[in-house]
Amino acid sequence: MxxxxxxxxxxxxxxxxxxxxxxxxxxxxxxxxxxxxxxxxxxxxxxxxxxxxxxxxxxxxxxxxxxxxxxxxxxxxxxxxxxxxxxxxxxxxxxxxxxxxxxxxxxxxxxxxxxxxxxxxxxxxxxxxxxxxxxxxxxxxxxxxxxxxxxxFSDLCETAHRINREKQLALEREKFIEDMKKLRLSLQQEKSNRLSVQQVKIASPPPPRPHPPVEDETEKALREKETMEVKEKEGVLAADDRTVFLTFSKGYPISEAEVRVYFTRRFGEVIEAVEMQEVEANEQPLFAKMVMKLQCASMMDEIVSARFRNKFTIDGKHVWARKYVRKNPYPASSSTHF
Incomplete structure (x- = not known):
């Protein structure tokens, strides 16, 4: 019918x-x-x-x-x-x-x-x-x-997610600019205080010693950020540092395919691998590891949110996402824990 x-x-x-x-x-x-x-x-x-x-x-x-x-x-x-x-x-x-x-x-x-x-x-x-x-x-x-x-609604969802990503990037840019302004004011204040102390102690100041201008400090911070991004692109970023840990509600089983389809529809082709919990045939996996592609590692914060823990709804079933942290730093001597 x-x-x-x-x-x-x-x-x-x-x-x-x-x-x-x-x-x-x-x-x-x-x-x-x-x-x-x-x-x-x-x-x-x-x-x-x-x-x-x-x-x-x-x-x-x-x-x-x-x-x-x-x-x-x-x-x-x-x-x-x-x-x-x-x-x-x-x-x-x-x-x-x-x-x-x-x-x-x-x-x-x-x-x-x-x-x-x-x-x-x-x-x-x-x-x-x-x-x-x-x-x-x-x-x-x-x-x-x-x-x-x-x-x-697929096209509307894609548009909404794109707008949200653009808003998030705009907020991050504004925060970075604000941090740079604060750094500049802090350095200017430090320089002013240092000059005031020198004027009190020295009646006739010696020739000025070269001091890096405030602009150099700002450029240094920008270079450090660019260097970190280059290292990520070159593969320095370890897999654990770009892994999302997913937990599922008991009684509401979720398959690897559902995880892949949902996050690909939501964020694009960002998944490198999904490792579900190993269970018996009649049991339900309660957690999984989702490794982001190296070039998509910067989207980790968007997935786990600023609170480092985020909730998604996959086919009506709740899924919690947070940044994966390896409990045992020596995997050679013992197994890896989720």
Whole structure:
């Protein structure tokens, strides 16, 4: 049976009609409009907004909220932002069983947590419904993810990630310039203090001794930074220093292929190798090492974030990323630990 999300011809493998990317995007214009507002107008997280759209498409398909996306597009940004926050509560409840048990133990109710969604759906959609039909909801969100969102929003995701990278680089440049200004002021102050002391101790100062100008110190810092970048390009940077350590939630298995596809879609061709935890055939890997390509080592900070720990959502499953640190500095005498 054809999906109600788009015409049957799109789902019929025997059809001779080929749907182009432009035609597919045109069919999902309203969905792309709402996703663009979440990411570009409201500056919400790209991955969270992607998952929110999957959730909304499932609500439409399952008749809990017919035409909810078109309805949200017609409303002001403040209302859309508030609804997106309520969807975040629903997604957290759906994929985090521990949060769900704590949530209902605290006697939280729908009127206080999702009042807007409750009103939009006429009371048909509730948080307890998510908890009771968790399996159906997860399957529905995953179907929206694979059938629609991955294709309809891929170009928008790439644009958003590129803009975020450009913003991050701009912030890093501003910080570097500010640090150089502080260094220059510090050197000027030090020189001024030194001259003041010499004037007090020496009535007739000797001929001035050559002192490197402030500009030389700034150039030195720039040369050191350039030297470090050259060393990285020449292969001096060890593999451990460009390795990301990934941890997975127990009960939500993730494959190496899912890791590679997600991070390649998100950051480009940056992966040199992925080493999953070695487990028995019936067990789930709980962690992995992802080695960045040498020329992409500078993107480590973007992946692990300024806090050196970042969270991603791969196919609805949470993944934590941090910089890999070798626990045993002598691998020749013992095995490597994650």
């Amino acid at each position: 054809a999906s109600p999300l788009y015409p049957s011809v799109l789902n019929n493998p025997l059809s001779s009609i080929v749907v182009t990317r432009d035609e597919f995007n045109a069919f999902h214009t309203i969905d792309r409009t709402l996703f663009s507002r979440l990411v570009f107008n409201l500056n919400r997280d790209v991955d969270q907004s992607f998952l929110a759209m999957c959730f909304l498409l499932f609500l439409e398909q399952s008749s809990y909220a017919r035409d909810i996306i078109a309805y949200l597009v017609s409303l002001p940004n403040a209302f859309v932002d508030a609804v997106a926050n309520e969807i975040g509560v629903c997604i957290n409840l759906l994929y985090n069983v521990e949060f769900a048990s704590t949530f209902f133990a605290a006697d939280n109710d729908d009127n206080s947590m999702i009042p807007l969604l409750l009103r939009i759906t006429g009371g048909k959609f509730t948080l307890r419904l998510i908890n009771q039909q968790r399996k159906n909801f997860c399957a529905g969100v995953t179907k929206s993810w694979t059938d629609v969102c991955t294709r309809a």
